[in-house]
Amino acid sequence: MSAATPPLRLCHLYPEHLNIYADRGNIAVLRRRLEWRGLALETVEAGLGDPVPADCHLYYLGGGQDRDQRLVAEDLARKADPLRRAAERGAVVLGVCGGYQLLGRGYAAADGRTLPGIGLLDLETVAGRRRLIGDVVLSATFDGQAGTVVGYENHAGRTYLGGGCTPLGRVLRGHGNNGGDGCEGAVAGRTVGTYLHGPLLPKNPWLADILLGWALESAGRPVELAPLADELEQAAHTVAQTRAGRRR
Amino acid sequence: MKLPSMPRGLAAGAARGAGRLSQRLGRGGGTALPGLVLTRLRPEATAEMARAVPNGVILVSGTNGKTTTARLVRAVLDASGARVVANTAGSNLERGVATALLNDDGAEVALFEADEAALPGLIGQTRPRVVTLMNLFRDQLDRHGELEHLVERWRAAVDGLDPATTVVYNADDPAVAEIAAGHPNTVSYGIDDPRAGRDRLPHAADTTECRRCGARLRYDMVTIAHLGRWSCPECALARTLVDVGAAKVELHGMDGQRLALATPGGPMEMSLRLPGLHNAYNAAAAAATALALGLSPESIGPALARRQAAFGRAERTQVGPTRVTTLLAKNPAGANENIRTMLLEDRPLHLLVLLNDRTADGQDVSWIWDVDYELLLEGDRLASLTVGGDRAHDMALRFRYGGLSPDRLAVVPPVPDAFDAALAACGADGGLYVLPTYTALLEFKALLADRGLAPQFWEDG
Numbered sequence: 001m002s003a004a005t006p007p008l009r010l011c012h013l014y015p016e017h018l019n020i021y022a023d024r025g026n027i028a029v030l031r032r033r034l035e036w037r038g039l040a041l042e043t044v045e046a047g048l049g050d051p052v053p054a055d056c057h058l059y060y061l062g063g064g065q066d067r068d069q070r071l072v073a074e075d076l077a078r079k080a081d082p083l084r085r086a087a088e089r090g091a092v093v094l095g096v097c098g099g100y101q102l103l104g105r106g107y108a109a110a111d112g113r114t115l116p117g118i119g120l121l122d123l124e125t126v127a128g129r130r131r132l133i134g135d136v137v138l139s140a141t142f143d144g145q146a147g148t149v150v151g152y153e154n155h156a157g158r159t160y161l162g163g164g165c166t167p168l169g170r171v172l173r174g175h176g177n178n179g180g181d182g183c184e185g186a187v188a189g190r191t192v193g194t195y196l197h198g199p200l201l202p203k204n205p206w207l208a209d210i211l212l213g214w215a216l217e218s219a220g221r222p223v224e225l226a227p228l229a230d231e232l233e234q235a236a237h238t239v240a241q242t243r244a245g246r247r248r
Numbered sequence: 249m250k251l252p253s254m255p256r257g258l259a260a261g262a263a264r265g266a267g268r269l270s271q272r273l274g275r276g277g278g279t280a281l282p283g284l285v286l287t288r289l290r291p292e293a294t295a296e297m298a299r300a301v302p303n304g305v306i307l308v309s310g311t312n313g314k315t316t317t318a319r320l321v322r323a324v325l326d327a328s329g330a331r332v333v334a335n336t337a338g339s340n341l342e343r344g345v346a347t348a349l350l351n352d353d354g355a356e357v358a359l360f361e362a363d364e365a366a367l368p369g370l371i372g373q374t375r376p377r378v379v380t381l382m383n384l385f386r387d388q389l390d391r392h393g394e395l396e397h398l399v400e401r402w403r404a405a406v407d408g409l410d411p412a413t414t415v416v417y418n419a420d421d422p423a424v425a426e427i428a429a430g431h432p433n434t435v436s437y438g439i440d441d442p443r444a445g446r447d448r449l450p451h452a453a454d455t456t457e458c459r460r461c462g463a464r465l466r467y468d469m470v471t472i473a474h475l476g477r478w479s480c481p482e483c484a485l486a487r488t489l490v491d492v493g494a495a496k497v498e499l500h501g502m503d504g505q506r507l508a509l510a511t512p513g514g515p516m517e518m519s520l521r522l523p524g525l526h527n528a529y530n531a532a533a534a535a536a537t538a539l540a541l542g543l544s545p546e547s548i549g550p551a552l553a554r555r556q557a558a559f560g561r562a563e564r565t566q567v568g569p570t571r572v573t574t575l576l577a578k579n580p581a582g583a584n585e586n587i588r589t590m591l592l593e594d595r596p597l598h599l600l601v602l603l604n605d606r607t608a609d610g611q612d613v614s615w616i617w618d619v620d621y622e623l624l625l626e627g628d629r630l631a632s633l634t635v636g637g638d639r640a641h642d643m644a645l646r647f648r649y650g651g652l653s654p655d656r657l658a659v660v661p662p663v664p665d666a667f668d669a670a671l672a673a674c675g676a677d678g679g680l681y682v683l684p685t686y687t688a689l690l691e692f693k694a695l696l697a698d699r700g701l702a703p704q705f706w707e708d709g
């Protein structure tokens with residue numbers, strides 16, 4: 001790769017409102033794993049009222065407090081069309097926790113109000129009485145690769161998938177989408193949603209690399225990403241897996 | 249099964265017995281168990297004992313700084329000659345308060361640090377004379393839930409206070425200020441020295457919208473996280489003139505600081521042995537609390553100046569040639585303050601970061617990604633880094649993705665081995681900083697005690 005290679009572009013949506021579970025950690029992982037391969041990531045922020053850039057290869061939505069999520073939901077509804085077009089041209093959209101819920105069709109809150117979602121994922125979320133909190137381990141097959149995913153969940157919403165998307169993984173430990181059907185997360189094309197934070201990507205570098213591969217393809221620059229020395233990531237993954245097992 | 253409340257004397261006897269047994273079995277100092285037993289047997293016991301304290305109850309709460317502030321208030325009360333009952337060593341739930349009251353039923357005044365989630369309950373139980381509200385930062389989301397819920401619970405508790413109760417509050421925290429604003433009897437404090445400010449909000453800033461109208465707050469000065477001189481551009485809500493203001497804050501690295509406070513009773517100047525801007529807030533909170541209790545301004549400064557750091561809060565231990573400074577770091581706002589204070593030193597920094605994920609730490613370790621550890625990597629200030637604790641690998645990843653090369657990083661999960669590795673890395677260079685989470689701090693203190701280097705924590709006054 002020459003130094004002249006243009007950077008991949010990531011749009012961080014609502015960084016000031018949706019950042020509660022260390023979402024910047026996910027972005028740091030995407031950036032570094034590109035840098036270590038001689039590539040670069042450029043981040044554009046789009047907050048309340050800002051336009052969504054049409055030329056990004058990755059779009060990221062993190063989690064927020066209830067109050068912030070309400071603020072964001074109305075604004076995001078106005079950003080639905082550009083995001084849908086981005087997904088249609090093959091850009092990666094990743095939503096974590098609150099961001100995941102907003103990628104669905106809507107969130108029926110406990111007070112009877114419904115927050116709009118942008119319907120990029122065929123799923124619905126309803127408020128539950130108790131929060132689902134704790135360590136999670138998934139077994140997942142993602143882009144044809146099988147592996148485990150570790151993380152932490154903390155959500156009141158119960159998410160139910162429709163036929164238009166598939167779960168990210170099966171729950172081995174933890175609650176998952178709704179604590180009932182053993183599914184966690186959702187994937188449709190290159191749009192991915194999950195409740196897992198911790199954050200998600202540092203301890204699951206294989207997911208990060210699949211997302212980066214997709215983003216490079218959408219930029220018209222498909223490359224075989226060179227493997228990295230992930231001993232530390234694997235060790236942290238194993239520790240998290242062990243913790244989750246012990247706490248059951 | 250619901251049992252009838254046990255008569256007071258019997259319940260107290262059973263509770264004391266449980267405490268003595270626990271100590272004899274080596275299960276700890278019994279700072280919480282007797283109170284737990286007592287309040288199970290007689291739920292009204294805390295309220296009864298609190299009512300019997302003639303000069304009333306003082307509660308000090310907030311995410312960060314409550315332990316140090318309570319110790320500072322204690323110093324002023326001790327200097328006044330009052331006989332004080334207080335909870336220590338982090339037993340800041342109702343059980344710890346009940347234990348303290350049970351163990352000292354002749355005290356004239358009671359002083360308790362209160363866990364921020366336990367504060368509303370303790371307000372109801374103890375009907376305090378003074379409540380000191382310090383700050384609310386994001387902390388242990390898996391245990392405390394969202395900050396907003398805590399704000400609402402504090403608001404309801406303050407709304408239910410007796411109008412005669414004095415609310416001492418930090419006017420620099422927009423959420424805390426708004427909670428206290430409706431109360432008729434308040435003493436506010438804050439930092440007025442513009443040199444103490446920084447130019448922008450750090451990443452882990454929580455309350456940045458107007459609590460009344462939702463507009464984005466404007467900051468003329470940011471001190472810590474979302475604290476500072478704030479105002480709403482849309483409505484009239486703003487940080488007000490304060491009763492107790494830090495007019496001058498001169499930080500002298502880890503050695504401490506010189507602080508000048510403007511108060512209704514006249515100016516106060518003091519040299520504190522506590523480092524960092526967060527301790528300027530703690531001292532201002534303690535001075536405001538002492539003034540609210542009617543203590544004389546002349547007595548406050550000297551008493552605060554004598555106080556050393558609390559358990560694990562910039563506490564120093566000499567280990568052979570190495571000076572070890574322990575800085576509890578359990579949430580982003582606190583850890584960021586520790587980093588800023590360490591960077592005031594002009595020597596290379598040797599660091600041991602200990603990350604546990606037990607209940608008292610918060611099981612969710614995401615928070616470390618909200619800490620600005622990158623500041624340590626700028627300008628090559630970090631001479632060595634060792635990470636330890638249950639989740640040492642998570643901390644290692646935090647630094648790796650923050651830009652530190654893995655070969656400059658030692659990952660040693662067991663706390664004793666991590667300490668030895670950090671001491672070795674330090675060599676003859678002088679100083680080691682230990683940044684543990686709460687339970688890692690307990691482990692670390694026990695290790696120092698095993699090696700004959702420091703007292704056990706429950707002996708810490």
Ligand SMILES: [Zn+2]
Nearest residue numbers: 458461480483
């Ligand atoms: Zn306003």
